[in-house]
Amino acid sequence: MTSNRSLSLKLKIWRQKNSQEPGRFEGYRVEDISPESSFLEMLDILNDQLIRQNKSSVAFDHDCREGICGMCSLYINGQAHGPDQLVTTCQLYMRRFKNGDTIYIEPWRSRAFPVIKDLVVDRSAFDRVIASGGFVSVNTSGNTIDGNALPIPKEDADKAFDAAACIGCGACVATCKNASAMLFVSAKISQLALLPQGKVEAKRRALAMVRQMDEEGFGNCSNTGACEVECPKGISLENIAQMNREYLSASIQNED
Numbered sequence: 001m002t003s004n005r006s007l008s009l010k011l012k013i014w015r016q017k018n019s020q021e022p023g024r025f026e027g028y029r030v031e032d033i034s035p036e037s038s039f040l041e042m043l044d045i046l047n048d049q050l051i052r053q054n055k056s057s058v059a060f061d062h063d064c065r066e067g068i069c070g071m072c073s074l075y076i077n078g079q080a081h082g083p084d085q086l087v088t089t090c091q092l093y094m095r096r097f098k099n100g101d102t103i104y105i106e107p108w109r110s111r112a113f114p115v116i117k118d119l120v121v122d123r124s125a126f127d128r129v130i131a132s133g134g135f136v137s138v139n140t141s142g143n144t145i146d147g148n149a150l151p152i153p154k155e156d157a158d159k160a161f162d163a164a165a166c167i168g169c170g171a172c173v174a175t176c177k178n179a180s181a182m183l184f185v186s187a188k189i190s191q192l193a194l195l196p197q198g199k200v201e202a203k204r205r206a207l208a209m210v211r212q213m214d215e216e217g218f219g220n221c222s223n224t225g226a227c228e229v230e231c232p233k234g235i236s237l238e239n240i241a242q243m244n245r246e247y248l249s250a251s252i253q254n255e256d
């Protein structure tokens with residue numbers, strides 16, 4: 001039986017076979033959606049419906065469905081991760097929408113994130129940025145020092161922890177009018193540069209990660225701050241300032 005509170009919705013979803021072919025919006029209807037279901041569960045219901053009709057299901061990325069992995073990545077009614085602040089798409093609930101609403105659903109759009117299919121984009125550019133320097137080299141022979149044995153000022157530990165909250169979802173890139181990846185890269189650089197374990201490789205890391213970011217085709221930062229507003233983990237623009245300091249100091253010392 002249809003509950004009085006259930007939602008009937010029109011969906012306009014971006015469908016695209018692959019990165020070579022042009023995509024387009026296609027219209028769908030879903031009925032009897034519980035306001036307590038998540039946005040991704042609503043898409044699961046749509047896909048069940050499409051499969052029963054022998055139609056191609058909508059491809060979308062997801063994994064943990066609890067705001068941790070960074071896989072979910074939808075542009076919903078013109079906003080990365082939808083209308084709520086500080087949540088990922090998987091944490092968005094249908095109670096945020098009204099019966100009869102039309103919802104536009106698109107993939108992240110950036111030259112560095114080509115569409116693989118429908119709503120799924122290739123974010124391996126982020127992996128390559130991390131591989132270029134987003135790590136610390138440690139002895140894993142079994143003689144490692146307990147991280148807690150190193151005294152770290154509380155303020156530095158807090159800032160590093162806040163930067164480490166970045167889940168690599170790419171909403172910052174999708175939101176930025178220049179498709180800049182500065183918020184993501186700066187979070188990864190800051191998280192390590194602020195801690196003693198990360199200081200050893202800090203110069204090489206800043207130079208390598210910024211170089212890789214540029215090679216991947218991300219745009220420049222023009223300080224509009226949209227990335228910070230749409231970031232589901234509240235990553236601060238202060239990290240970009242930290243990254244610029246790290247990069248400048250590494251560049252000057254490189255010239256010595």
Ligand code: SF4
Nearest residue numbers: 166167169170172231
């Ligand atoms: S900085 Fe925020 S928006 Fe960008 S990848 Fe990290 S968590 Fe996602």
Ligand code: FES
Nearest residue numbers: 063065070072090
């Ligand atoms: S599915 Fe993991 S953060 Fe959304």
